Amino acid sequence: MSELGLYLKEKREEQGLTLEELQKATKIQKRYLVAIEEGNYAVLPGAFYARAFVKSYSEALGLDPDEVFHTYGKELPHPVQQTSDLPSRSERLKPKRNQTAKKKSNVWSYLIGIVVIIVIALLIYVVVQGVTGGDSSGVEPEEAPSIEMDANEEDMSEENEEMDESTETNPNVDNEEEEQDKITEEEESEHSIELVSTENRRSTFHVEEMDDIDIDIELTGESYLDVKNEQGDIIQDLSQVTPGDTISLDVNGETYVQLNIGNSPNVIVRVNGEEVEYPIDTPHQYFIFTEEERE
Structure with a gap:
């Protein structure tokens, strides 16, 4: 157990708080609270969440987070900021259009090649018929070669026949495999996001891959909405949205998305078709979806 974890645990026990009560107060999952007390920061989603969770933990106990970080901050992992140059939206879409055009070109080349082969075959047939005068009789070989099958070829032939019969008698095999694939895809989509913290009307969700999720917003009444990236730039204009509309957000290529909800x-809000429950009961709040570790 780390000194920080031991210190926080002692303060919690002095106040007679259980981990379950602390979980309700901080909105942090119990397993993360246990990891902080044990100093097992590898269990947490990232270095950014380690510092954020310790801050929430300290505030829930009435401690000064700055003093806690000053005394024990060296134990916490330090986040590494990773940046990457993302291509513009037009550059991301351009290869798809080129790829589609290339596929069409390949199809046409394939069809033209088939037509050329058929025409050549017809020309050869006409030439041969003209030379032989249409006489299809030829010189028969003195002795037709016999075809023998060894034991291995016979066994392989029997096995192929058995496999064909098995496939015919079990038409549900392919359907079962398709259903299993669908179940696997549904299970993966259910775990595409995870609520990691709620603080100051801001609920943060950890996302493995932003490009793998679809965010839909349905308005049932009057509300103010905007969606921004980490730099505060508007990602998508929602000023013309009216009650009864359903909007799909375009978040491809983003690693951080903040949704400002004026009248919750x-x-x-739905992610991959599943409605996201509001962690707190307040009209004005924010949903933050992020896949990066940040301080």
């Missing part, structure tokens, strides 16, 4: 009772 009139707004339904």
